[in-house]
Amino acid sequence: MSKPSFFSRTRGWWRSHEAVLLVVLLAELVFFSSAGRRFGTADNFFDIARHSTEIGLLALVMTPIILTGGIDLSVGSLLGLCAVVFGKLWRDGGCSPGIAGVLTLGLGTLAGLLNGGLITGLRLPPLIVTLGTYSLFRGLAEALTHGADTFTDFPASFLFLGQETWTGLPAQAWVLMVAAVGFWLLVHRTTFGRAFCAIGWASEGARYAGIPVRARVTLAYGLAGFVSGLAAIIYTARLGQAKADAGTGYELFAITAVVLGGTSIFGGAGSIHGTLLGVAAIGVLSNGLVHIHQPREVAGMLTGFLLLLALAVSVLPQWLSSLAIRRRAAQGSQSSPPSTP
Secondary structure, eight states: OOOOOHHHHHTTGGGSHHHHHHHHHHHHHHHHHHHOTTTTSHHHHHHHHHHHHHHHHHHHHHHHHHHTTOOOTTHHHHHHHHHHHHHHHHHTSOOOHHHHHHHHHHHHHHHHHHHHHHHHHSOOOHHHHHHHHHHHHHHHHHHHHTTTOOBOOOOHHHHHHHHSEETTEEHHHHHHHHHHHHHHHHHHHOHHHHHHHHHHHOHHHHHHTTOOHHHHHHHHHHHHHHHHHHHHHHHHHHHTOBOTTTTTTHHHHHHHHHHHTTOOTTSSOOOHHHHHHHHHHHHHHHHHHHHTTOOHHHHHHHHHHHHHHHHHHHHHHHHHHHHHHHHHHHHHHHHSOOOOO
């Protein structure tokens, strides 16, 4: 029996959600390159990479959570809290950036495990739990800074992570690439990661199959906390300051990138490479609008529109399927002969 050709193996992919998103991304690049004079320069693409790293990290770690059927609205607020704690440890605690970074990552992990513990231990809805911690983490950041304190004057060795290049690419881009490879291998090439899809598809079935559902879900939220801390460190290095409003709205950009990349908001299906395409599409859109002299509010509105569109596309197949079933049922009831007395 002959092996299938390359074109027959890839024919289905070209009809996939990721392929459509790739076409949209290419269209964005072509349009903004023609409309903005400096958009197509290497420096500008470096700028896109720098500004997309934190959202990219949050989107990568949001993917396993949404695959399980959950959601985490607190990652942006946790980024702000971790940034403030990092700055306070360095300036007021006398810690080196390395020690402050390790402690910040630990704090983020504990905060993520708090989310996971409340969700799995008390069986509370992820939306409600993370909405509560969204306010809790941001409130703690505001309390630590009294709403006004800003941490600055970090050493140049630390700022290198967010403002300089290494071997030809922005330093933080390497962090994003390593994270992307790691999450891709975790989700698509390990039984541990495939369990996320199984849990989102049917949590009871996954439990009967021997998957420790509670432990996996808790670890997914703990990992989200760890990555939020990492994103906070990179954010602080990029801007050279840490303040309480760091990461405001980042959770929505991350969720938009994941859903835009084809991950079902109901869980059970999705991909890391789709998420990366979603991050790239949002990053290019935000940067391109600046180059054609559009206000930032337009980028926010278009990102919201993309989220609604992606949600509609994810729900549309189920809606069409249920509509077809109802039509067949109605036709069957009309064609069946009346019962005799």
